[in-house]
Amino acid sequence: MTQELIIDIATAKRSAETAEIMRRYNDVFQSHDPSALDELVADGCVIENTTPAPDGARRTGKAACVELWSAIATAPGTHFDLEETYVAGDRATIRWRFWMSDGNSLRGVNLMRVVDGRIVEAMGYVKG
Known part of the structure; x- marks a missing residue:
């Protein structure tokens, strides 16, 4: 097996794992049920949130990230339309x-970035 093929197989496997984590993450917001977040978020996770404008707030650590995402997922009368999720290796883009x-x-x-099956980084941006 050539080195190039080995790298492609490893990247494809990592992409599939990241895609599954993103599917489960997106399900939290579609179902308004944050119970899966605890197993999806890494201890050292960092979020750069979309608010307050213009630069957003930074949340560091699993507890802070789970708290923020739980509040968003369960906010009454709100919902997300998922437009696209694109995955490449350990990174994902969600529109x-x-x-x-x-x-x-x-x-x-x-x-988004995933390491060892858990979300370690999320940077959010909104259209101004």
Whole structure:
């Protein structure tokens, strides 16, 4: 087996694992059930949130990340439309539209990174 083929197989396997983590992560927001977050988020996870503008707030550590995502997932009257999830190796890009309880919406993207089956980084950006 050539070195190039071995790398491609390893990348494909990592991409499949990342895709499954992203599917489960997205399900949290689609079902409004954050119970899976504890096993999806790494202890050293870092989030760069979309608010407050212009640079967002930084959350560090599993507890802070799970708390933020749980609040978003369970916010009354809100929902996400998933537009696309693209995975390459240990990285994923999620394009979404977030509908607020007042009927207004935001479009945005999350840049995610997964290591050892857990989310270690999430950077969120919204269309201004």
